[in-house]
Amino acid sequence: MKTIYILLTRSGTLLSKLVYAATGSSYTHASMAFDAELSCLYSSTRKNGYTMFPAGPSKEYLNKGVFRLRDDAPCALYALEVSDEAYFRALHRAEEFMRHSEEYSFNTLGLILCGLHIRWQRRHHYFCSQFVSEVLEQSGALALPKDSTLMHPNDYALLPQLKCLYKGRLADLPQRKAMDLGETPSMVSIYTGLLVELLQRRAQSLFE
Known part of the structure; x- marks a missing residue:
């Protein structure tokens, strides 16, 4: 037997606040990992980790x-x-x-319909809990109580097959505390780095 880890969070980003305001759910985001250290998490979220867009299936890290x-x-x-x-x-x-992450996008409309309990499958578009749900269901790891397009992050907290290992602040999560986070980056340095990365990609595309 092996273990898959599900991390539920409520980050306080604009989207998280909107979902929380609409649902009152304790958690507004779901990610999955395949190692106990949570060295890499998988979800449908911000592709660069900071800005709302672009978004879609991508990797997340506790220290980024x-x-x-x-x-x-x-x-x-x-x-x-x-x-x-x-x-x-x-x-x-x-x-x-x-x-193949470049082929996928974030399922914004699907997220809204999920909140209204309306099932709608959009090709190559996923929101976070839909992404986690499809990976688990299609692999035979977990039978879902409802369609993947209707799964909320909070639904995972109610599944009897899942064992709760930790509940509290993200800062106190043992796997995050074990990481050397270093100095907190400033927003100026973050966006400067993103701008440099964007310019580098544009420059590369000109010579391809």
């Missing part, structure tokens, strides 16, 4: 992006025991999303 800047974010960590076969199928599916 929103997770780095939101120490007081409420979070909960859950463990799901699965067979070796289901574990590797889920990991392969998540990595497949990452390898």
